[in-house]
Amino acid sequence: MAGNLLGPADFQLVLLRRMADHQPGLVEDARISMGVSLTEMREVNRRWQAMVRSPRARDAVQRYRSVLGPPEAVVRRKVGDLECEALLWPVPLWPTLRLEVLTGPDKITWNEWLVRAPGEPGPALRTADDLVPWSATVDEVARAFGPVRMLDGAAPTRARLAVTLPGGAGRVAEFTWGLFQGLAPADGQGPLP
Template sequence: MSGMTTAAPFGPLGFQLVLLHRMADHQPGLVEDARIALGASPADMREANRRWQAMVRAPRGRGALARYRSVLGEPEQVVRRRIGDLECDALLWRLPLWPDLRFEVLATDGGQVWNEWLVRAPGAAGPELRTAEDLTPWSCTVDEVAEAFAPARPMEGSAPTRWGLGFTLPGGEKCVAEFTWGLLQRVMVGRPWAALG
């Protein structure tokens, strides 16, 4: 991939670099290993992010759902889902970097995207989460932590594409977990449930 140019098609490889670019704030070592595994240079990652941001911000750009389809192709699976009063489609794409996960986009019938993140692949076993030591970076998703340590409190993330969860460990210690694109990045044990920073 080295030497990614604006003339080259922007596809799944470039999109994975976009996800990594945001994760680098908290997990630079994991990101570097993943970038090397993809055969991409730091310049490739910056260029992929630049191109993605240009697509997102284009005044006459395609909608979010059409953008994902153009970059990732047809989804591996589309599942009809009901969340509260809302019925939507969950579109799932496979990304080579995370074979046990899928990139999920939740879209209304009108094509409006209201959530986009990594989730566990259907049928794939997730990790057993019982203690703070089990919560290692990139090991689990928002839903898995929320279920393992229910009731968890959703929190606003420190930047776009980030989410937070406040929860209590079995021993009574309060924790704040931060996720990027739905994947766990860090856990702060003993931190009050306040805004992430």
């Protein structure tokens, strides 16, 4: 861990900290594989939160550049009639994913989440059994299990997607930082067994 400055390895711990609410076992395994103690993980998260909430906080793009360095790619995109910019950074813990920060024409950040890296194949998603935690992104689940409806998340880094499984069963797919965490009943009252 880098003194007072946060770096790419630290940022992965920030991602993991939020995912611990849904997948504590996977998070614990990842933290141990990184050689980081629970205390170190909490400290990194505390420093990240202080940076985000500081009265002198940088905008999201500046914050990610300061922590992750220059983006691996900057891609122009059209969303409806608007020209957007997607900045992509690698996340070594998930080598086939990228952190995407999407900004509008006014350079205001619209979204920050994990997406599949360009050229990387996504998972084959045909049934609920194919939805394995940490295997798919919001876009991949939305394409596989439509029609879908975006629901309010419990926190800024959380997303919920009402999906329709084969056979017509409705469920809620839970995401943290854009990465699939689990399925909940359509009423959203907790994870499925």
